[in-house]
Amino acid sequence: MNDNLLEQAVRSALRNEPFVDVERIVITVQNGVAKLAGEVDTRTQKLAVRYKAQCVGGVSDVVDELDVRTPHRVEQRVDDIQTGVMNALFWDAAVPTERISARCEKGWVTLTGEVERPYQRSSAEADARKIRGVIGVTNDIKVSPGVAAARSGEGGEIRPAQH
Template identity: 40%
Template sequence: MKNDRQLQKDILNELDWEPSVDASRIGVEVSDGVATLSGHVDSYTQKWAAERVAQRVAGIKSVAVELDVILPGPHQRNDTEIAQAAANAIDWNASIPKDTVRLVVEKGWVTLSGEVEWAFIRTAAETSVRNLYGVKGVVNNIAIHPRVEPRGVKTKIEAALYRRAHLDATGIVVDVKRGTVTLTGEVDSLAERNTIEWAAWSAPGVQKVVDNLVVAN
């Protein structure tokens, strides 16, 4: 089992290895397996990527992101410009049905709302605006309201986890009630936890996923 100093070193090395992140302005502290990222980055994309980098380090239980997004002068945008660019990005994304997603921009933060049938559409909308110049953060309030009746969801999720060799290895319990999936059990890393949660979201009829998975010590 790695101690906090070893975990800190692993995250710093992983940040240095990640080409999409400028690690020189990111500080890392680890306490009891909980990593805190501090400092500043040039874009929300880098902030998001840095969080994912920390999550994929084995032994990290959770990640607190205290990174500030400070945009370089040439990339400054006012809210109107960001809103127009975000609307265009969503409109041009073939994965997002027309007129299903609404957005509001305030001080560089984009808030998404609306209703869609699948989680992948919700994710596609967030991805569309995350990489735009001027964006400092994204709040995704898009609701999932599937038309498909949630039948056999538990079996389908368990089959997906077996295909990924997760369920047999970690003893994950999947409970489904009225379109809400609750996941419990232990996983080896935050990255594995994210993969399992996404497998649950991918089942037809799922409206909500309650992630009670715990990263093993």
């Protein structure tokens, strides 16, 4: 497939992505390498655009020069975003919210804290990414098996039931 047809195929694939404004993205293809430039609103959109382009048959590589732009309204709602993230974490039974904190700056959320299991770390990040206004997430949550037992003073020892 020639480069012009590949460019059209990539553009068509991106038009099928519901949350992406393809008019804000410049697509060029040279020797099978798709170059994406322009801007999107979130890191999730950026990843989706890159993935869609990579999935087009004939595209050998993708050069991602997309910028994530912080909408003006997001800068004014940092506290709302942070509260939204903490609420989402609170309602996720897999996430021990008492050991996690979230900080938000210009729509970028940083998660910190300590959990026992990798799935808890992943769940917290997934929850944060779903909040409106979140541009991206830095997940600095540490996985430390046994952290809950150590903090509760139980030390992980097994005791007989008290009847």
